[in-house]
Amino acid sequence: xxxxxxxxxxxxxxxxxxxxxxxxxxxxxxxxxxxxxxxxxxxxxxxxxxxxxxxxxxxxxxxxxxxxxxxxxxxxxxxxxxxxxxxxxxxxxxxxxxxxxxxxxxxxxxxxxxxxxxxxxxxxxxxxxxxxxxxxxxxxxxxxxxxxxxxxxxxxxxxxxxxxxxxxxxxxxxxxxxxxxxxxxxxxxxxxxxxxxxxxxxxxxxxxxxxxxxxxxxxxxxxxxxxxxxxxxxxxxxxxxxxxxxxxxxxxxxxxxxxxxxxxxxxxxxxxxxxxxxxxxxxxxxxxxxxxxxxxxxxxxxxxxxxxxxxxxxxxxxxxxxxxxxxxxxxxxxxxxxxxxxxxxxxxxxxxxxxxxxxxxxxxxxxxxxxxxxxxxxxxxxxxxxxxxxxxxxxxxxxxxxxxxxxxxxxxxxxxxxxxxxxxxxxxxxxxxxxxxxxxxxxxxxxxxx
Amino acid sequence: xxxxxxxxxxxxxxxxxxxxxxxxxxxxxxxxxxxxxxxxxxxxxxxxxxxxxxxxxxxxxxxxxxxxxxxxxxxxxxxxxxxxxxxxxxxxxxxxxxxxxxxxxxxxxxxxxxxxxxxxxxxxxxxxxxxxxxxxxxxxxxxxxxxxxxxxxxxxxxxxxxxxxxxxxxxxxxxxxxxxxxxxxxxxxxxxxxxxxxxxxxxxxxxxxxxxxxxxxxxxxxxxxxxxxxxxxxxxxxxxxxxxxxxxxxxxxxxxxxxxxxxxx
Ligand SMILES: Nc1ncnc2c1ncn2[C@@H]1O[C@H](COP(=O)(O)OP(=O)(O)OP(=O)(O)O)[C@@H](O)[C@H]1O
Ligand SMILES: [Mg+2]
Numbered sequence: 001x002x003x004x005x006x007x008x009x010x011x012x013x014x015x016x017x018x019x020x021x022x023x024x025x026x027x028x029x030x031x032x033x034x035x036x037x038x039x040x041x042x043x044x045x046x047x048x049x050x051x052x053x054x055x056x057x058x059x060x061x062x063x064x065x066x067x068x069x070x071x072x073x074x075x076x077x078x079x080x081x082x083x084x085x086x087x088x089x090x091x092x093x094x095x096x097x098x099x100x101x102x103x104x105x106x107x108x109x110x111x112x113x114x115x116x117x118x119x120x121x122x123x124x125x126x127x128x129x130x131x132x133x134x135x136x137x138x139x140x141x142x143x144x145x146x147x148x149x150x151x152x153x154x155x156x157x158x159x160x161x162x163x164x165x166x167x168x169x170x171x172x173x174x175x176x177x178x179x180x181x182x183x184x185x186x187x188x189x190x191x192x193x194x195x196x197x198x199x200x201x202x203x204x205x206x207x208x209x210x211x212x213x214x215x216x217x218x219x220x221x222x223x224x225x226x227x228x229x230x231x232x233x234x235x236x237x238x239x240x241x242x243x244x245x246x247x248x249x250x251x252x253x254x255x256x257x258x259x260x261x262x263x264x265x266x267x268x269x270x271x272x273x274x275x276x277x278x279x280x281x282x283x284x285x286x287x288x289x290x291x292x293x294x295x296x297x298x299x300x301x302x303x304x305x306x307x308x309x310x311x312x313x314x315x316x317x318x319x320x321x322x323x324x325x326x327x328x329x330x331x332x333x334x335x336x337x338x339x340x341x342x343x344x345x346x347x348x349x350x351x352x353x354x355x356x357x358x359x360x361x362x363x364x365x366x367x368x369x370x371x372x373x374x375x376x377x378x379x380x381x382x383x384x385x386x387x388x389x390x391x392x393x394x395x396x397x398x399x400x401x402x403x404x405x406x407x408x409x410x411x412x413x414x415x416x417x418x419x420x421x422x423x424x425x426x427x428x429x430x431x432x433x434x435x436x437x438x439x440x441x442x443x444x445x446x447x448x449x450x
Numbered sequence: 451x452x453x454x455x456x457x458x459x460x461x462x463x464x465x466x467x468x469x470x471x472x473x474x475x476x477x478x479x480x481x482x483x484x485x486x487x488x489x490x491x492x493x494x495x496x497x498x499x500x501x502x503x504x505x506x507x508x509x510x511x512x513x514x515x516x517x518x519x520x521x522x523x524x525x526x527x528x529x530x531x532x533x534x535x536x537x538x539x540x541x542x543x544x545x546x547x548x549x550x551x552x553x554x555x556x557x558x559x560x561x562x563x564x565x566x567x568x569x570x571x572x573x574x575x576x577x578x579x580x581x582x583x584x585x586x587x588x589x590x591x592x593x594x595x596x597x598x599x600x601x602x603x604x605x606x607x608x609x610x611x612x613x614x615x616x617x618x619x620x621x622x623x624x625x626x627x628x629x630x631x632x633x634x635x636x637x638x639x640x641x642x643x644x645x646x647x648x649x650x651x652x653x654x655x656x657x658x659x660x661x662x663x664x665x666x667x668x669x670x671x672x673x674x675x676x677x678x679x680x681x682x683x684x685x686x687x688x689x690x691x692x693x694x695x696x697x698x699x700x701x702x703x704x705x706x707x708x709x710x711x712x713x714x715x
Binding site for chain 1: 514516519521544545546547548549551552554556558559560561570571574575621624625628
């Protein structure tokens with residue numbers, strides 16, 4: 001027996017039967033079970049957090065995609081909108097929104113009367129039920145189509161923010177009592193209009209396409225300029241960061257000699273990836289705006305700043321995926337007499353492609369959600385004009401960006417902007433989701449067996 | 451070792467193809483090849499034998515400068531092919547490697563189709579003027595590597611999907627397709643069954659008519675079957691070099707004798 005113990009390591013229990021787990025095995029299994037449990041708890045916590053986040057955003061923001069509008073028949077009285085009577089747009093433009101406001105007010109009263117609804121509200125209170133933006137819209141429409149003068153046209157006007165809030169549950173009769181912007185009588189009238197089929201709540205395309213609106217017109221605020229600005233910046237980032245990042249990575253990984261200098265570069269790139277984004281904003285302000293004289297609030301500057309930020313991410317991801325290509329592939333190509341460049345472009349790069357693309361898209365997604373550096377370069381400005389097309393210098397026109405627009409909305413006092421901010425977050429999240437799906441798709445498409 | 455047939459022992463020509471003099475290779479501080487001097491004849495099969503880790507692959511890589519791609523490797527000494535110093539500054543290793551083909555110890559097909567694997571070399575070196583010629587090269591190369599019959603119906607299938615032995619033959623076909631003047635084969639038959647081994651050995655015989663072939667092998671019987679000259683490496687040194695028949699029947703060095711009689715390695 002003593003001989004045997006000297007030769008073979010002793011088992012925990014002496015039975016030797018495979019049917020009964022010995023003490024050591026039982027302990028190991030218990031440990032494994034515990035570890036699995038920890039893991040499961042961690043995953044569940046993560047999912048719970050995500051679910052909480054999503055529900056809070058969705059519950060607050062989904063209503064931004066619905067908008068209450070009122071159907072009004074507006075008689076466009078030619079004498080008042082075109083006093084000179086010559087249909088000259090330049091002359092017509094002299095009539096400001098103050099000229100249009102009474103027209104719309106009278107039309108609204110007329111619509112209410114012809115629907116047979118009784119109301120004791122004075123004309124001012126009735127006019128307050130539609131957004132100020134509607135008057136501006138009506139004016140823009142008439143200026144664009146002078147031919148409609150003299151006709152009576154049906155117009156779908158935006159209800160005011162409070163009326164809109166009433167149909168979304170944000171405003172009630174109780175809150176209306178205390179609110180100087182809305183009265184319970186106005187709410188009653190709105191309900192009557194809804195019954196008459198003149199007021200409806202439908203999908204809010206304007207939220208996605210319209211530009212921002214002033215702090216008193218939350219119902220008109222949209223993301224059009226912000227989406228365009230973000231899109232332009234992504235174009236700049238993609239056009240600059242991808243080629244520069246990939247070229248730098250290929251050089252560092254495949255051509256550069258391994259020495260102190262390249263080590264230094266490597267350390268610096270890793271550090272760059274960890275630099276707080278606001279630092280890039282300060283850098284962008286100093287270099288691109290103050291030194292190079294590029295315009296403020298322009299997508300080109302935002303794109304350049306975000307390129308600086310995204311480069312390290314792309315370089316790190318690209319280098320990692322180049323490194324993961326087995327060296328035997330390089331030997332095979334070099335051994336056949338391929339040049340280094342042929343080796344890289346014919347064999348290494350195609351294999352590294354899924355990793356490079358994933359890294360790029362993750363970098364872009366990061367850039368898309370970045371706010372701090374954009375605040376510093378003036379993209380926080382209030383912009384109502386759409387930037388032009390990229391080939392018409394639109395990259396140099398003022399614009400905002402989606403995350404900055406979220407920030408902007410949250411800074412405004414009207415509670416209706418809470419809904420807009422959450423809605424903007426939803427739009428941002430949808431874009432991020434699309435980008436991640438694209439990353440997965442590209443990865444699948446380019447992935448190859450070794 | 452009773453299947454040793456010292457056929458074709460005679461060296462066809464005495465013309466020296468590769469002349470190495472005082473070659474030293476270091477990997478960082480490791481001295482992997484110690485002062486190797488060897489003349490490898492043209493139109494001859496030369497076998498490198500020796501225990502694992504003795505530097506056979508390392509020396510083989512010196513001949514097509516694949517050691518250049520290993521950052522820590524440093525090669526000293528003088529290696530000439532057709533009298534030209536291949537480590538001369540003016541020599542482009544890319545051009546050299548087109549002339550000196552290599553089959554690696556581990557099969558390393560490209561993750562592309564079988565066809566693309568074989569046609570890659572001819573393509574980049576412009577050996578085919580059109581698709582028909584390329585097809586022709588691919589077919590002959592695969593035939594010579596004894597792989598054609600197995601893959602002729604699935605040339606578009608990925609080369610990495612083949613079995614280990616098939617991959618090895620694919621790599622041989624790939625190396626042969628560029629028509630190198632010297633072919634370096636690092637254990638080309640290590641994963642092959644006797645039938646495929648026989649076919650590859652036939653290929654080596656055939657190649658010898660035109661090229662100089664250097665083959666690393668752990669199989670003494672293979673060395674004796676295919677080679678005319680044999681070099682025995684031991685711990686980075688080349689201990690003995692001579693006609694294969696002499697090395698196997700009448701080794702001069704004790705270490706060689708111990709190795710081929712199976713006492714070491
Ligand atoms: N890339 C490398 N870096 C560092 N050392 C290396 C490298 N390649 C080989 N060596 C060392 O050089 C020596 C010779 O290796 P080599 O691969 O040439 O042996 P070999 O004779 O081909 O062995 P085997 O028969 O097992 O293939 C070994 O000691 C090995 O550790
Ligand atoms: Mg080897």
